[in-house]
Amino acid sequence: xxxxxxxxxxxxxxxxxxxxxxxxxxxxxxxxxxxxxxxxxxxxxxxxxxxxxxxxxxxxxxxxxxxxxxxxxxxxxxxxxxxxxx
Amino acid sequence: xxxxxxxxxxxxxxxxxxxxxxxxxxxxxxxxxxxxxxxxxxxxxxxxxxxxxxxxxxxxxxxxxxxxxxxxxxxxxxxxxxxxxxxxxxxxxxxxxxxxxxxxxxxxxxxxxxxxxxxxxxxxxxxxxxxxxxxxxxxxxxxxxxxx
Numbered sequence: 001x002x003x004x005x006x007x008x009x010x011x012x013x014x015x016x017x018x019x020x021x022x023x024x025x026x027x028x029x030x031x032x033x034x035x036x037x038x039x040x041x042x043x044x045x046x047x048x049x050x051x052x053x054x055x056x057x058x059x060x061x062x063x064x065x066x067x068x069x070x071x072x073x074x075x076x077x078x079x080x081x082x083x084x085x086x
Numbered sequence: 087x088x089x090x091x092x093x094x095x096x097x098x099x100x101x102x103x104x105x106x107x108x109x110x111x112x113x114x115x116x117x118x119x120x121x122x123x124x125x126x127x128x129x130x131x132x133x134x135x136x137x138x139x140x141x142x143x144x145x146x147x148x149x150x151x152x153x154x155x156x157x158x159x160x161x162x163x164x165x166x167x168x169x170x171x172x173x174x175x176x177x178x179x180x181x182x183x184x185x186x187x188x189x190x191x192x193x194x195x196x197x198x199x200x201x202x203x204x205x206x207x208x209x210x211x212x213x214x215x216x217x218x219x220x221x222x223x224x225x226x227x228x229x230x231x232x233x234x
Contacts, residue, residue, distance in 0.1 A: 036188055044092065046191075049119040056118050063187060065179065066116030067168045074111035079100040082093035 034061045115164050120183040123191055124200075125171060127215040128207055133163035175206040193226075194233045200226060 029038050039046065050060075055076050057064055115122075122129070130137065140156040147153075171179050182199040189195035204226070207213050217224045225231070 037190070039190055041190070046119075047092070053118040056116065061187070063118045063120045063183060064116065065118075065121040065168065065172065065176075065183070067165050067172065069114040069116040071108055073114055073116075075102070075105035075108060080093040080096045081098045081100050082095055083097045085094075 032060075034059065036061055112158055113161065113165065115161055115168065117168055120187045120191060121168075121179065124179060124183040124186055124203070125167065127217075128171070128211070128213045129164055129167055131213045131216065132167045132211075133160060136160045136163045170211055171207070174210040175203060178203040178206045194231070197226065197231065197234050 030036065032038070039050070042050070053062065054060060055073060056069060117125075136156070136159045140153060140160050143153040143156045178199065182196060182203045185196040185199045186192070193200070204215055215226060217226070
């Protein structure tokens with residue numbers, strides 16, 4: 001009795017769609033994070049440091065090991081606003 | 087004056103419309119979070135006196151204006167060490183912090199580049215990484231760990 005290849009077609013389709021969406025999601029995450037995996041488990045310290053990194057380098061996940069900060073660093077900090085909660 | 091909390095459901099950013107002139111700013115450390123985390127134990131060893139001075143000053147009075155001088159000393163010491171690291175161990179430092187960036191800035195995942203960095207810093211700058219309060223062999227000196 002030969003192998004029923006017709007049964008393998010939906011299996012291949014399902015695997016293909018799972019795989020394609022997984023790969024697409026992975027590429028999306030790495031493209032947002034500049035080729036690195038995303039950060040997780042962030043507490044307030046990490047969020048403040050990430051904001052400082054953005055102020056120093058201008059990109060979300062860029063890193064630099066300069067000695068002194070660029071000139072605009074002392075004046076480019078910003079308060080986050082929230083709308084009034086009633 | 088309410089204590090500061092992070093904005094929930096943020097709507098925008100407020101940038102000061104009349105900032106202080108740039109020439110009046112004191113120099114600030116230019117390293118971002120991953121290089122600082124990589125060099126953290128060396129900063130602790132090198133700048134111990136200034137750091138302790140600052141913490142004790144903050145203990146007296148938590149007003150930011152009270153500890154500006156000690157803060158500037160801490161900043162200057164950290165910048166000094168960063169200059170020394172850039173001169174002597176730049177490649178190993180870069181390798182370690184790039185590895186950290188790939189692994190959510192966790193130390194356990196990057197022991198190999200950390201070992202080379204520790205050796206380089208110990209041989210050139212005579213600074214050692216010490217984990218205070220470690221009972222057995224410190225984790226960064228153990229041979230067989232789960233993650234390498």
